[in-house]
Amino acid sequence: MGRLRGKRTHHGHDPHKHWKTKRREKDIDQIQLVDLDPKHRAKLEAQPLNVDLPGLGQHYCVECARYFETDVALKGHWKTKVHKKRLKELKEPAYTIEEAERAGGLGREERRSKIVSMGEEGAAEKL
Numbered sequence: 001m002g003r004l005r006g007k008r009t010h011h012g013h014d015p016h017k018h019w020k021t022k023r024r025e026k027d028i029d030q031i032q033l034v035d036l037d038p039k040h041r042a043k044l045e046a047q048p049l050n051v052d053l054p055g056l057g058q059h060y061c062v063e064c065a066r067y068f069e070t071d072v073a074l075k076g077h078w079k080t081k082v083h084k085k086r087l088k089e090l091k092e093p094a095y096t097i098e099e100a101e102r103a104g105g106l107g108r109e110e111r112r113s114k115i116v117s118m119g120e121e122g123a124a125e126k127l
Helices: 015-022 028-035 038-045 071-078 081-091 097-103 114-126
Strands: none
Touching: 028 038, 028 081, 071 081
């Protein structure tokens, strides 16, 4: 008896990728820069009725970018670990393009004046 042939058909069928892209959330920097703006936040919290959204689009958590069926479910969500972790993530400043360029070695280094550096060297020599 010979070996069985390997799988040569049905490439590209990945159910994990399907669900990952279907349930895609907003990025943290997008929530920080756009959604938490007071004008935009007021619009998100007072949305018109929409039959396609859970709870007709009336119960929305701005920090997590999620809709809920009822107000009780939304208030219960505020007490969960997931929501509290998201609040902690949003306290950190957003990752900017300038920071990415500096990490890649493309940005300008912020240099201190020579007078300050000379003063620090002199203090180190005295010790």
